[in-house]
Amino acid sequence: MWGSRISQGNTFVDLVDTDWKKIAMATPEDLQFQEFEEAAQLLSANPEAVTRSARDLSSAKRERERESVRVNVNLSEEEGEEEEAELLSGQKKQPNFWSFDYYQSFFNIDTLQVLDRIKGSLLPLPGKNFVKHHLRNNPDLYGPFWICATLVFTVAISGNLSTFLLKMGDPQYHYRPQFHKVSVAGVSVFCYAWLVPLALWGFLQWRSSSNPSVTSYSFLETVCVYGYSLFIYIPTSILWIIPFDWLRWLLILLAMALSGSVLVLTFWPVIRDDTKPASIATVTAILLLHALLAIGCKMYFFQTATQTMMPVPSLAPPTGNPNITLNQS
């Protein structure tokens, strides 16, 4: 087969040479982009398949080579210039909002990075803006989401345990799991962690449109800061099981100071160029809402001894009004 082709002259050999040059020029960038799309398409088309990545990559490579061989030689130089221009401008195509890849870009994070961001939220240093220093243009949704989920369950479980410890000596007390508190905790924590950043982001966008010196972070960065700032409440809520009220207040003040300062350090540089009342009001609002969440959690989930001393309508009615008996049953 090869023998007959070669005997027809050198034209085929020339074509082979030129096409290989084009392949050598174009392949690295094209391959990278194509592999990603190919794998994603295969995955979405056949969700039952376990992707065997080596095989897919090599088949994509082979297909790409075949395609590039068929491409007209004249266009090779123009295409090369276009690709170079694209690469130099540093833009990459944004995936569609409805595609899986769009959301995958928010989870582009490693274990060490998550741990580093958590450390950054625990120890606010005056010079270091959380967004600039830790996020560095790579906000993620992993941290906020799982920190909120953990906080929901931690608060509910710790609240349950603290109630149990408090009433342990009471002979009439039967342990109740109080599972409905999980729903209450869930709604309040997730609302705080997602609606407050939305409101703050909207407010900053509005201010920055009227006042050009006020910059704004993107919505994801705001959510990220709020999510990571909630991390300190997780060990705080576990420590709240210890039934000393003064300790609980001390812990809450400590937690609020640390996470509040992270938030203030992040948002102050953005808002300080605004008019005095607006900037003070914004910072105050941030701190106030943060405090509200913490104190609200404490009051609702962790009852103190004084609150349980309140007269509970007992099952054995006091001597007197039979109407009360009927109402209680």
Add this chain to the structure above:
Amino acid sequence: MAEADEASKPLFAGLSDVSISEDIPVEGEITVPVGSPSHDDEYSTLDEPVKETILRDLKAVGKKFGHVMYPKKSTTLLRDWDLWGPLLLCVTLALMLQGGSADSKEDGGPQFAEVFVIIWFGSVIITLNSKLLGGTISFFQSLCVLGYCILPLTVAMIVCRLVLLGGTGTASFIVRFIVVVASFGWSTFASTAFLADSQPPNRKALVVYPVFLFYFVISWMILTFSPSHSDGATDTGP
């Protein structure tokens, strides 16, 4: 070409000096040995008795239960995924968590719907999380693994209910605590044995942590299950 030459040698023996041009096609017959003449070569499951169908599925589920109880790094659980096992386990667990104390509707344990939602919604979220972090496991395979690994916790629930029949004192609590902690460790270990290989190496902890949280919440629900007391005044009727 060589075989054709050898076959044709006795025929064309006297024609060796005749030049054969290139475009004479080689004639011949290629026959494939014919197998059994039945036209229905596929195994059709439509005509088998119902008992056989059910037993086959039950056997598959049972085999996977065995894989969960003795977790080795095998791909059987991943390859032939099915969701019957998880459904069975989820319904059993939710039903057993049902008979809990409910002297006031608010203060009781999780309702059936809450358990169901936590298990399925939690599994979906963990699967999405692992896929978004770049895992190569498919959606249903991950659901299958997470669902099947609830088996040790279901066994622990059964044991807890049996222990609670004997009383609700401190001794029974300690026994239940040990059983639940052991089965929680078993579940987490089993599911990470199946899931860990499909993740990129620098994100393994990010994927394992939600699994840990998921089984922790289920273990908590099992541990805090307290049966209804006779003096808890559950009778609110007139």
